Amino acid sequence: MGFLSVFNRIYDEEILGKLDFLKNIGLFEGIKKGQLIHVLESLQERTYLKGETIFAQGDIGRALFIVYSGKVNLSRLDTGGQKGELIAEVNPGEFFGEMALLEEMPRTASAHAAEDTKVFMLFKIKLDSLLYSRPRVGVVIATHLARILSARLRAGLEKPAAN
Amino acid sequence: MPLDAQHKKSYAQFILPSILAAAAVYFIVLAKGAIFPFVLSAALAYILNPLISYFEVRGIKRAYAVAGFYLVIGVVLSLGVYLLFHLLSYDLKSLQQEWPTYAERLQVYFTNLNKKLVSNFPFLASVGLEQKLQHLLEMVPQLLLSLLPALSLLFIVPFITFFMLIGGSSLIDYLIDHLPSRYSELILHVASRIDGSLGNYLRGILTEAFVIFLIAFTGLVLLDLNYAAVIAVIIGFSSLIPYLGAIVGAVLSSIVAYLQFGAILPIIKILAFFTGIRFFDDWFLQPYIMKKAVDLNPAVILLALMAGAEIGGIWGIVFSIPVTCILKELLQIAVELQETEFRWKPKPEPTRISIPYT
Numbered sequence: 001m002g003f004l005s006v007f008n009r010i011y012d013e014e015i016l017g018k019l020d021f022l023k024n025i026g027l028f029e030g031i032k033k034g035q036l037i038h039v040l041e042s043l044q045e046r047t048y049l050k051g052e053t054i055f056a057q058g059d060i061g062r063a064l065f066i067v068y069s070g071k072v073n074l075s076r077l078d079t080g081g082q083k084g085e086l087i088a089e090v091n092p093g094e095f096f097g098e099m100a101l102l103e104e105m106p107r108t109a110s111a112h113a114a115e116d117t118k119v120f121m122l123f124k125i126k127l128d129s130l131l132y133s134r135p136r137v138g139v140v141i142a143t144h145l146a147r148i149l150s151a152r153l154r155a156g157l158e159k160p161a162a163n
Numbered sequence: 164m165p166l167d168a169q170h171k172k173s174y175a176q177f178i179l180p181s182i183l184a185a186a187a188v189y190f191i192v193l194a195k196g197a198i199f200p201f202v203l204s205a206a207l208a209y210i211l212n213p214l215i216s217y218f219e220v221r222g223i224k225r226a227y228a229v230a231g232f233y234l235v236i237g238v239v240l241s242l243g244v245y246l247l248f249h250l251l252s253y254d255l256k257s258l259q260q261e262w263p264t265y266a267e268r269l270q271v272y273f274t275n276l277n278k279k280l281v282s283n284f285p286f287l288a289s290v291g292l293e294q295k296l297q298h299l300l301e302m303v304p305q306l307l308l309s310l311l312p313a314l315s316l317l318f319i320v321p322f323i324t325f326f327m328l329i330g331g332s333s334l335i336d337y338l339i340d341h342l343p344s345r346y347s348e349l350i351l352h353v354a355s356r357i358d359g360s361l362g363n364y365l366r367g368i369l370t371e372a373f374v375i376f377l378i379a380f381t382g383l384v385l386l387d388l389n390y391a392a393v394i395a396v397i398i399g400f401s402s403l404i405p406y407l408g409a410i411v412g413a414v415l416s417s418i419v420a421y422l423q424f425g426a427i428l429p430i431i432k433i434l435a436f437f438t439g440i441r442f443f444d445d446w447f448l449q450p451y452i453m454k455k456a457v458d459l460n461p462a463v464i465l466l467a468l469m470a471g472a473e474i475g476g477i478w479g480i481v482f483s484i485p486v487t488c489i490l491k492e493l494l495q496i497a498v499e500l501q502e503t504e505f506r507w508k509p510k511p512e513p514t515r516i517s518i519p520y521t
Contacts, residue, residue, distance in 0.1 A: 015222045040220050044351055045336070052344035059345070060503045062352040104503060113344075121348070123355050 015040075018068075022120075024093060025066060027144045031137055038134045039141075042126040048113035057110045061100030063121040067092050070117025076109045084110060098145060101127050199478075200316055204323035206485075208331055210365050215328055229328045233321075247392065257389065265422045353496055361488045368484075371448050372402035375440060379412055382436050388416060389423050404480055405464050409444065413437035459487060 022028050022036050031039065045068075048054055054065065057077055065072070067090050074096060075084035087109060090096050096111065101124050131138030191198055211232070218228035342350050376399030383391035394415050402408030413434055420429040459467075464484065471483025 010224055010227045011222050012219070012224045015220060037220050041216065044339070044355070046347060046351075047340050048344055054344065055348055056345060059348075061348075063348050121351065123352055125352070125355055125359060129359065 021068060021093070025095065027064075027066075027095060027098070027141060027148075029144065030140050035134065035137050038130065038137055039122075042130055043120040043122055044126075045118065045120055047116065047118045050113055050115045050117075052113045054111035054113060054119070055097070055107050057108065058106045060104055061097055061107045062104060062125075063123045064095055064098045064101050065090075065111070066095040066120040066122070068118040068120055071114040072096065072117055072119070073112050073114045074109045075112070089114065098148060100124060101145060102149075200319045201323060203316065204320050204327055206365075206482075207320060207324045208327040209362070210369065211324070211328060212331065213362065213366070226329050229325065233325060247396070268422060353493075356496055357489055357492050360492050361485060364488050365485060368403060368405075371444065372399050372408070374448060375399060375402045375408050375444065378440060378443070379408075382440075383416060386429070386432060386436065388419055388429075388433070390419055394419065404468065405484065406461075409437045409441040412440070459484070459491065463487065463491075 018040060019033060019036050022039060023033060028036060028039055043066075044063075048070075054072065055061065069092050071092075072090040073086055074088040074090060075086050077084055088096075090111075097107070099105065099108075101122065104124065127138065127141065131142065215225065215228050215232060218231070219225050223231075339347070339351065376395050379398045380391055380395035383394055388394070394412065397415060398408050398412040401411040416433045416437070417430045420433050423429075464487070467483040467487040468480055471479035471481075471486075473479070475482065
């Protein structure tokens, strides 16, 4: 009992919670819990208050965002560049901005915090470092990225056909 | 909102940060002597932080990770210092006994050298080489005494570092959460780039210095040179400054070998040994340890060292290379930002493939 209470005092439950959270993210599926520690080491946390701009359309993208808590609205300007149209809501456990991990290109949409939101950011430079130092982890993430992009492309091609 | 009022609001938001920044600079200028241990502590905390983070992401609370680290490092250092002083005291005792003989030999050597030089080049008599050497030898104890206040840093710096390590992450988290939201991605990108290259450089150079210390110590013991421990420690510390370690080692060891053996062969052996260390460092250690660090041109390193010495003396030399790493990374990022954010170059083209999706 004494040992358990000492262990509980030393051990940080929050970290365990974060690792469990990451385990359920599609991008990290297949990475063992022990190796998820290296992913957690590479992530940067930040809290955005309700209404704050996370990034704007046209900004150069450098990170992928994973929503830990709260909600993010993604919107895109219409062809005239005047009015922003809501294109998606991102909830806890979902991620956005993954294109930034492949190419440093301008963002194709804007992201705003719809409520107080905590996100994890994975920067391209950190993914490159993971690929180099932990290839097993890096390759899993790269494979998932390729699948996501393929799915996006397929959806883009199937959409006009469905219409 | 009218345009004028908007302008006023946009200027007004910078008033408080500007006043705070000016006050901080004024305070630093006034109390620069007191700030210095904090700068050293911040640098040490920065170097040690990955080790604490290693335990933190494995679920150990930060305060316990720091306390545990200090406990372990305290035991290891006490043991290491005890062993080192044991070896050093033996060396220092024998140096104390043999110093008069060595000093006499050195003086005789320089007197003869001076006589020869003056007989060949009479104008050197006016330079007074012998008096200058005498003055230099008199300066040595003063120089050693002037280093004593620096010893207090050995106690103050770990103390401040302890609290910086415990509280450091919360301060950084606070700063990150209060960055302008839209630019936080860019600012964090710049910070992680600098952190990547500077952190790798600092950790790399510390590992390199430690490996060189071990090799030098083993080699000098095998070569049966006196004061191997003292010389190896000096080589280890001087290896923190690029290229200096092997040079200092070669010069010091050659002098000791001359005094100890009085023959040319041991000096040749020592010079060959340190040439070997230099090549081993260049071909194996640096490519392996420093592979992810900033690649600095030797000429830039030399300029940085000289500028560092000019600005801040010995500590200027110690900090010159890390500061140069930051400056080089900032310069690279600035050029990249000019190309991407401010469109100096044409808009980057996305990767295009002519074969359609199948």
